[in-house]
Amino acid sequence: MSDIATYDAIIVGGGPSGSTCAYNLVKAGLKTLLLDRANFPRVKLCAGWISPPIWDVLELLPEEYTRGLWKWNKVHINFRGKKYTIHSDGYFVRRYEFDDFLLKRSKAETVEGYNVRHLEKDNEGFWLIDNKYRAKYLIGAGGTHCPVARALFPEKDNVQCGTQEREFEGNAEEIASTRAGKDGEPEILLHDDMKGYSWNVPKGNWLNVGTGTKIARDVLPAWNKARAFFEGNGTPGTIPVSSRPMLDKMKGHGYIIFETSYLKYCYANNVFLIGDSLGLAQPMTGEGILPSVISGKLCAAAIAEGVPEKYKERLRTHPVIYDYRLLYGIQTRAKKFFDEKKDKHYRKSWLRDRIIVKVFAILFSGKPIPGSRIFAAFKK
Incomplete structure (x- = not known):
């Protein structure tokens, strides 16, 4: 064991979820290692769209982000032959810059260009990676093909x-x-x-x-x-x-985009999944950066407070993830309805199209579903 470096937590994946988790673990005083197969800055396929709530999660003001940042207040939507310009809010970044910024900001010890090959538990109950690194807590943040998710959690069949x-x-x-x-x-x-x-x-x-x-x-x-x-x-x-x-x-x-059933696989045996490794992208727009940083922060808080088992419930009940659960339910019911009507001729309706576009613009800006907070309050 003397040749194996020991940490409180090891994170596999240096994207927004992994770097946010690392930032909060380091801030809490935990010895943290982050491994990523890429070398940063690296190209990441993504439009670079981020929702305004992200700045509070990151504990960062927009003006403190020192790379390219484009704020927008209007979205131009083309739908069924018509163009709509709708007031909305959001930001765009270049992921090449954004991910590198967050990773450097984390101050975590980082090994880039590293492929995780083997995971196992040692005789002291620590997670052991390739017989080189070990930690009590292991966090999978490696995206859709995360090696932690593949090795230790059920495969998603969707x-x-x-x-x-x-x-x-x-x-x-x-x-x-x-x-x-x-x-x-x-x-x-x-x-x-x-x-x-x-x-x-x-x-x-x-x-x-x-x-x-x-x-x-x-x-x-x-x-x-x-x-x-x-x-x-x-x-x-x-x-x-x-x-x-x-x-x-x-x-x-x-x-993979969000499905409510995925949440039950976010934690087991001191192993966590966050971000795209769990499948948290918004179920209708596919926006994944906001839920990624939320999950990273919640994971770090549960570890730092010594209550890792609470990560699952905190994630499930977080207002943004709660919204995703509602959206997923709405989407599932709507799909069933439209599948039943698919053989009927489409009837044009400017009002229906306008509502669809307006709802899309609301979701595109990262705002909650209208009325969802009231619904949640009554549920409590």
Whole structure:
């Protein structure tokens, strides 16, 4: 054992959930090690959209974030042939910068470029990694394919959602010409079947374009339609000809969005899952950074207070995760209803479409479901 480094906690994964957990553990005085297979800063496929509540969770003011930050107050949504501009709030970052910032801010001992291969418990009840590192607590924060989740928790058998996206730097004037509004204001193409959406987000000299669908196999045809839209809509927001070759080099990945049943697998035997390793992305919009940092902070608090078993209940009842539970229930019931009606002709309704777009804008800004807090209070 003398050759094995011992810690209070080891975190596998240095994204927002892992770095937030590490930050709070270090602040509490726990000896913490963070392992990640990548070397930071690293490219992370993500639009970089963060919700305003994140700053309170991170205990950080927006002006204290020293990398690129784009605040927006309007979202431009295209849905079933109409365009809606709705007042909403949010921020965009470049994940290349954001994740690196949070990791460095954590002050945790970090080993980058490290692949975790083997996990086991030693004869003292500590978790042992590759016979090199050991700790009482082990935290899986390695995303959808987290080695901790794969080795120690049941495999999730649901279908992953899929994305195709690209972020690239271009000429400032050309990037400006792609804007549907001001710099940083997102243009959204909400898919007619409401099973995904596509986006065009200008960020200064950078442009992030992509498509996300609830079922991974649907993403390529959805992206082809979105590309045609963003290249040929002939309005502000049209991607210029000179930038279009960049869209030939899209990259894809899949991840798991929230289901209520996942929460029961967030903790066992001093092992925790946080962020995308658990599957916490918002069930309707797929936004995963806010729930990731929430879970990281709650996990660290439970460990620091010596009550690791309370992580599960604290996560389940957190206002944001409570909202996700409600959304998941609504989504499940709505899917059943629309499946029953799928053979009937679609009847146009401007009011229904307007409500759908408005609700999407509310969720896109990270705001709670209207009335959910009242509902929760009565439930208590």
